[in-house]
Amino acid sequence: FNGYDCDSNPCQNNGVCRIMEGGGYTCECPIGITGTNCEIDSYNECSSNPCQHPYAVCQDRLGDYACYCPPKRAGKNCEIDDPKSTGGIRVPVGNTQDLNLYYAKDSEKTKAQQCPEYCLEKQHNGKCDEECNTYACHFDENDCSLGINPWAMCKAPIKCSEVFMNGVCNIECNNPQCLFDGRDCEKPLQNCTPIYNEYCQKRYANGICDKYCNNAEC
Known part of the structure; x- marks a missing residue:
């Protein structure tokens, strides 16, 4: 055993050990990892926003990341619409061919559906009707932007989508899941005294915190 060479496998996290001239060793670390023995996470893989769903949560890991997907989403990046998925950390699809096959089958199934008559009557009403937010109904005839219902996680007893940004504060909708009622509950800023x-x-941006100016109005 020699503590200064590669016999003890000192490099962690898939680092490659190299013998140095004159003795000792150096570790060649994977991208995003540094340190003498590749023990330090030097890059946040979540900074590129790899999780492909607005309600997915990215967790940074050593040289990698994990996406916590909401229900009905699957894939390493939550990129797959899977009605049977319970959410959580999902494993990636085996390969590109598997992914393309999944999308092809899902697309055929979706296109075969018929849009209900009551949804046809609601088209172009300027509101996102969740029950009509499907491919067959052209995502409520584009009333639902890009086929995504931003109020999907909203559990308020009223339809927050119908009172969004109407100038009235609806307390039930004033939360992150209901998009803060379009900021209707925020008090308008008063002018600085x-x-x-x-x-x-x-004294603005002079590097000194002045207690008389440390407020939103000023």
């Missing part, structure tokens, strides 16, 4: 207005403008 006149006595401090000019004072704060002259």
Whole structure:
């Protein structure tokens, strides 16, 4: 055993050990990992937003990442619409051919569906009707942007999509899942107090925190 060479397999996380001239070793680490023995995560793989669903949560890992998918989504990046999926961390599809086959079958199944009569009557009403947000109904005739219902996770007792940004604060919709009621519940900012207005403008971004200017109005 020699603590200064590669016999002890010192390189972690799939790092490759190389003997150095004159003795000792160096580790060639995978992308996103550094450290003497490749023990430090130096890059956040979640920074590129790899998870392909607005409600998916990315977890950074050493040289990798994991997507926590919402229900009915599957695939490493939550890129697959799977009605049977319970969500959570999903494994990637085996290969590109498998993925293309999945999409082809899913597309054929979806296109075969018929749009209900009641959905045809709701088209072009300027509202996203969730029950009509399907391929067969042209995603509520495009009333639902890109086929995605942004209120899918909203559990409010009222239809928050119908009161979104109407100028009235609906407390039931004032949460992240219901898109904060389109900011209808935010109080409008008041003007900065006149006595401090000019004072704060002259001191803006000067690197010093002034208690008289440390508020949203000023």
